[in-house]
Amino acid sequence: MPPVRRRIFPGRFLLSAALLAPQCEAFAQTVRAPVAPVSVVPQVGIAPLAGAAPFSPTLSLKTDLRLPAAVVAPLGLAPRALPVAGSDKNRVWNSGLARVLAQAQALAAPAAEPREVPEARITPAGKGRVKDAWLYSNMYLSSLYWYTGPRLIERWDELRDNLRKQSGDSRAVADIRGFFIAHRVLGSTGSYGPLGFRVASNRIVVKDAVDIYDKYFVKNRASKKAFMKLIQRAQHYNPNRRSTQFRKAIFHALREASVLPPDQVAAFFDSQLGPEKSARLEEYQRDTQDKVLQAFDKAVNDVISEMNKGLPAGERVMGTLLLGSFANGAAGPGSDLDVQALTEGGSVKHNAEFIKRIKKRWAPEEEWSGSPVSTFQYALPLSKRLVARVHREPYLIFSPYPEVTSAMTRTTEEEAADAPSTIRTFGGWLFQRYYTMVLHTVLAAHDLGEWAKKN
16 A cells, blocks of 8 residues: 655655645545534543553443434444345445444443543544645645655566566567556546545546557557457456456556567466456355454454553554455455554554554464455544545444444445546546656656666
8 A cells, every 4th residue: 555644745845746736626625525414423432541441442422312222223333234144235244333233232221420531532524624634635745746756666667677577679568658657547537536546437447448558569469359358357357346446457467468578468368367266256255255354353453452551542543444355345365454544633653553563463364364464654533524535435444442433434325425436527637648747757857867877
């Protein structure tokens, strides 16, 4: 995952000054983000710290509702279809939700006396807009710098290294720099977010991919036919996947084929996304995916509960976001667990320690699951609005505190409302072209610097 940070250093503006307009728009959109009506404002109360009794989270509510016996629906504690024994209709399964329901039943009982404990407040929907907008803008600009500078150069150097490893002078793509830059913006809507360009519909991805192939690859009828068959297989491969993963399959195939000799391209395309791989993927999602989620839920709860015993109020880790293929039920053998910490106020003071602990705790599970933990270098605060702005695609919440899980989890309706557009507007097309020129400039400056060092 991109190691973007919330701090902005002066040098970054040299590269990003011309791209501030989208940042300003992102700031304004975050401030203007609609507020969903909220009748319950949970506050997290955590047991005393070092030397205190074991963690026993409590829930205090500000509400004018009377809680009936069936408290689940009024509290909105079922963000999506809940797991039912023997049911295969659930798109994803979050093992933390069962625990939330069990905790919710206790709300019908008389409340215990409040304890004098430090509280970690979850940002109410109607407050904190300016702070959220500022944090989002910082993440946006930092990410834009990273993808336009360090990440771009890293990928460019990798591609050139692959070229040097190929024997002979013949390769499928002659204009490798032009291909590389067009390839970087393949299938995007032209709009940008903290995680990079947003992916357009599958139809636009296919159109861009075919255009790139026709423009840059050596003319070969067999190779073109194999590439079109690969696109057809990708349309049906992994039915649970999002459009981002569809693009990823085409994206990686084109990049790897670009450095091959022309006579090897057709065979390479034919080897991608075959029926054997589809069968292994289906088996993994049926038999292993939920087991990995259960094991990860326990690992996260163990790490956070242990860490917070020694952390002062205001700096604690409250939960994690799980993103990517596991969040939408499309994981396969070797899929990463993309994890981002939720902390009080978005503090990153102990994020590195959390990353270290979760990777160490997950190491034994990684051996049987084959899924490594991939982490972010920045954390997010307990603001559902900001989380939804940063992560437009589905995510899961894992936390030892049921109040955090219920407050930060999106409903199916909220996911649909937050989903990014998959249409490329005329403005998006213009920005994509402008960004392409920026990438040409960055790579030219980098190559010139490399040449100057050698001479």
